[in-house]
Amino acid sequence: MFRVDAGSGVPIYRQLVQQVRRDVMLGRLRPGDQLPSVKEVVDSLSVNPNTVVKAFGELEHQGIIVRRQGVGTFVAAAPSMASPLVAPKLLGSLARWVETARRDGLSAEQIRMLLDVALDDPARRDDRHAADGAA
């Protein structure tokens, strides 16, 4: 379930954290699902066990996973992430939006830039908060 891109500039433990968070958000990992053991991750990726322990520690601290001594590591009952019910629906509409953007001739890089701009644009963020307040 894990992949590591050494040399990407993102620390390896953070790559592991992000992959679990993403899978939980998308509902690929559900509350109560068991994660692989540290040893399994170490063997499949050839990464340092301290790195995997650090990633699991970080995920536990974030309330995404729970570790039960002697049993294993599991996705928490209510992981502190965006609602897993909403995310797949949003992903569907985003996929359609991306399809439109591609048809209009935008490259993957340009699409990412648009998304970054939309996320970082303070004016829009205020709009959204205002809309939240009104709703």
Add this chain to the structure above:
Amino acid sequence: MSAALRCAGLGHRYGRHLWGLRDCNLDVPTGRVVALVGPNGSGKTTLMSMAAGLLPVTTGTVQAAGGAPAQRLDRIGFVAQDAPLWPRLRVADVLDIGRCMNRAFDTVMAADRIRGLGIRPRARIGALSGGERAQVALTLVLAKKPELFLLDEPMANLDPLARREFLGSMFEACSQAGATVLYSSHAVAELERICDYLIVLRAGQVRLAGDIDELRQRHRVIRGPDGWPDGGGWQVISQRSMAGQTIALVRCGNHCVPGPGLEAGAPAFDELVLGYLDGDAARLPEEVPA
């Protein structure tokens, strides 16, 4: 946490004038996998040899696996570069010697590992390939079950599958027994996966030592129009200029806020290592506390 390797003012001088290593201060916590990086002749092997008790100390002190190396030989496992073993001996003889000379030697594990690798116990060391010879040496050191592994370019002769297999065994020794590994290599690209602690040596001196994630947080790669590196709350480690732009690795103080027009990010692992290998030696900090 106790230190697996502690050096204070450690130095070794070859002959009258040539310092292989000088004024080396290190405090490597137990359980870490340490990348030991530096150009040829920078002191990696000298440091490992002193930690293994094989080379006398000229100045300072070294403690390995909790004591003076000479008193801790059964807890230290050293594999020298190119895995030197007697070429006339058979593989089984080498394992026998390992068993006789080490109290806690895991004979079963050693025999299983050699069989699993498809190496004939009757074969003479001199008839093995470089990779097979390395595997025999690594099997010896794994079966010894040391607290401190000193591995001088251990995977240089291994193919990719053998690398993965050896790393699995080494990581198991770390997580099961809490062993510490000092691991020297020139293959910077693979060190990021393997190690969580970094020591950069250059010209016989420690230039950088510490937890890799913490080191990355304390450094920045900054890019901007030529001339920007002068001034600012940072120390420039290395810099390059191209087409009017300067890109540099800098070490930050507590606050490091690049001015307008500068792009800054945390360095990738190889940018950090290469920055310290590449930088103007005169400019480098004498020593960075771990």
